[in-house]
Amino acid sequence: MTAIARRHAAFRFPLPDTFSAFLARLALVVSGGGALPFRLVAFIALALGIAPSAASAATLDGAALSALWGIPFAGMLLSIALFPLVAPAFWHHHFGKIAAGWACALLAPFAVVFGAATAGATLVHALLEEYVPFIVLLAALYTVAGGICLHGQLRASPARNTALLALGAVLASVMGTTGAAMLLIRPLLRANAARPRVVHVVVFFIFLVANAGGALSPLGDPPLFLGFLNGVDFFWTTRHLALPTLFVCAVLLAAFYLLDAWRFRRDGVLGRALDHDKDPLDHEADDARAVALGPNRPGAQQAAGARLWLDGRINFVLLVAIVVLVLMSGIWKPGIEFEVAGTQVALQNLVRDLALVVVALLSLAVTPRSAREGNAFDWAPIKEVAKLFAGIFVTIAPVIMILRAGADGAFAPIVHLVTGADGEPIVPMLFWATGLLSSFLDNAPTYLVFFNLAGGDAASLMTTGAAALAAISAGAVFMGANSYIGNAPNFMVKAIAEARGIRMPSFFGYLGWSFGILLPVFALATWLFFSA
Numbered sequence: 139m140t141a142i143a144r145r146h147a148a149f150r151f152p153l154p155d156t157f158s159a160f161l162a163r164l165a166l167v168v169s170g171g172g173a174l175p176f177r178l179v180a181f182i183a184l185a186l187g188i189a190p191s192a193a194s195a196a197t198l199d200g201a202a203l204s205a206l207w208g209i210p211f212a213g214m215l216l217s218i219a220l221f222p223l224v225a226p227a228f229w230h231h232h233f234g235k236i237a238a239g240w241a242c243a244l245l246a247p248f249a250v251v252f253g254a255a256t257a258g259a260t261l262v263h264a265l266l267e268e269y270v271p272f273i274v275l276l277a278a279l280y281t282v283a284g285g286i287c288l289h290g291q292l293r294a295s296p297a298r299n300t301a302l303l304a305l306g307a308v309l310a311s312v313m314g315t316t317g318a319a320m321l322l323i324r325p326l327l328r329a330n331a332a333r334p335r336v337v338h339v340v341v342f343f344i345f346l347v348a349n350a351g352g353a354l355s356p357l358g359d360p361p362l363f364l365g366f367l368n369g370v371d372f373f374w375t376t377r378h379l380a381l382p383t384l385f386v387c388a389v390l391l392a393a394f395y396l397l398d399a400w401r402f403r404r405d406g407v408l409g410r411a412l413d414h415d416k417d418p419l420d421h422e423a424d425d426a427r428a429v430a431l432g433p434n435r436p437g438a439q440q441a442a443g444a445r446l447w448l449d450g451r452i453n454f455v456l457l458v459a460i461v462v463l464v465l466m467s468g469i470w471k472p473g474i475e476f477e478v479a480g481t482q483v484a485l486q487n488l489v490r491d492l493a494l495v496v497v498a499l500l501s502l503a504v505t506p507r508s509a510r511e512g513n514a515f516d517w518a519p520i521k522e523v524a525k526l527f528a529g530i531f532v533t534i535a536p537v538i539m540i541l542r543a544g545a546d547g548a549f550a551p552i553v554h555l556v557t558g559a560d561g562e563p564i565v566p567m568l569f570w571a572t573g574l575l576s577s578f579l580d581n582a583p584t585y586l587v588f589f590n591l592a593g594g595d596a597a598s599l600m601t602t603g604a605a606a607l608a609a610i611s612a613g614a615v616f617m618g619a620n621s622y623i624g625n626a627p628n629f630m631v632k633a634i635a636e637a638r639g640i641r642m643p644s645f646f647g648y649l650g651w652s653f654g655i656l657l658p659v660f661a662l663a664t665w666l667f668f669s670a
Contacts, residue, residue: 198256200539201546207536210244214533215578218526218623219645233522237529244533260535262479268583269531271491272360273524276316276626278460278494280520283320285453285505287512290446294329296399299339300391302326306343307351307387311376313461315352315359319627321457322347324513327638334405337642340635341651342394346387348627349619353383353612356468357461360626361576361585361614366468368589369596370607378608379615382667386616389659450509456501463490463497519633523626530623534579541575541587553591563592569609569668573617573660577624577652585614609668616660620652621645 217236221229229236249257302322309318326343330336352358354376356366362375467490474485540547545554552575556567568588576584588610593599599607618625622632622645632642643651 198252198260198539200536200541200543203536203540203543203548205540205548207244207248208540210240211530211533211537213243214240214529215623223644223646234525237525241529241532244536248536259480261532263481264531264535266478266481266483269528271487272531272626273527274491274494275460275464276523276630277520278498279314279316279320279457280630281498282453282456282460282501283317284324284513284515285450285501285509286321287449287509288325288328288446289449289508289512292325292329292446294333296395296402298329299326299398300395302329303342303346303394304387304391306347307391310347310351311354311358313457314357314464315348315625316627316630317457317460318351319343319348319631323631323634327635327640331638333401335401336640338394338397338401340631340640340642341648342390342397344628344631345390345619345652345656346394348631349625350383350386350390350616353379353615357464359615359618360582361618362611363464363468364582364586365589365596365607365611368586368594370600374600374607375611378604379612382608382612382616382663385666386659386663389662390655393655449512450505452504453501453509456497459497460494463493466490514638516637518637519630522633523630526629527626530580534583537579538583538587541584542590544591556588556591563603563606565605565609566664566668568592568606569613569664570660571613572610573613573620576614576617577620580623581614581618581625585610588614605668612663612668616663617656619656620649622648 214237217229217233217240221233221236245257245261248260302325306318306322309321312318313321323340323343326339327336330339349359353362356363356370356372356375358375362370365375366372467486470486472485476483476485476488540549541552544550547553552571556564556571558564572584572588575587589599589607592603592606592610619628622628632648636642642648
């Protein structure tokens, strides 16, 4: 085989018995040990092991799918929305089983109607192409950012809180919304730990740091990274979304400052120091180590002359490594792919994901214990996100297939909504359709659907179709903040806040916040930037 042939070789891997066993074991992990979901998915895994070649060749046209295949996804969303309200204790102990149950509610009838091979190919694609890269990146950022701790006296005020949100919005386009959110959410929560009401702080943090701030580069948010992979220039979004992003962030920061100042006055803490050296989550462990380590303890040299000091600074290097790895996977194209049950896994993506695992392990190895103890670091938030999004990524698969079928699919009215009589896209409708679907579907595949609906050619979209591409990009990023499941970091920020004892709004309660605050801002942005 020549060198060129080797570079463009595609390696095919059917589903061996060991992989079938892996799928069955995965069901057990995701479900939290539930017997029924385990048996159902084990049956599918066994079927895949019997007919691996058929599974590899299986293809499915979204135009042939009924909208009824979206019921498991709708059930998944309703479970996230309603169970914490009507049965919180049951949900807390069994949300993994519920997520696995909805996944099986899709896969079992899918196997009956289209064959076990097709159901298996759909499952493998959802896991390898979408879920695994998603959760590996999220876990790496969670681990590395969780190893950076700001110790000392951090006093909250409306101005300082607003400045911290502004900093996070800027960092979101540099290190990604997930990285910026994981880096800053804990210092922000500690700064406001003595306040009786801080829900609005976390909500605006999700609006700004976990979403809108990431609109200026492909590193900022997964939808823009997909655009970069499909040929959109790296700095195109910086040039074309700078003004809309500046407007949205400025309005939200101003609204937050006014609300936070009012809440400070209402709670009677404005002007009173919030001394977080007494925060038990942050400093009890430090005090114990100070006695044992004396002047050699971390930060002892700074204690006399500075109030604040960073622990775990080595993790900033690892954050840069994560950014470089993500960027590398979009630039380096060796042309080598591995086929697993019909899903193509590119070498650069495999290298990226394995390297991200190594980075996370390095962070665990080199981070001082004081940093993670200061952050009250634990794995509960990432476990919750991993279990719930496993169910979301599996059940969303037929919904995305139908949307990709465009005017030939069951969701054709959505396509007609964004296309004029002349066949040209309607820019304001693209912004809102992309955005509203991104609110409840994952915003990355939603971006890709509307990118293809607008023509799918990056060269023309960046020039003659620039208005349409800007509307799609802004809608996917901005409106990912509309719900907890619109963008990856949203749910994790919620989980971290709840682990700190903050009673966050329910699914519908959060919609009240986002619709009441964000939709008017987006309406103004439409009039100013996306009206033509």
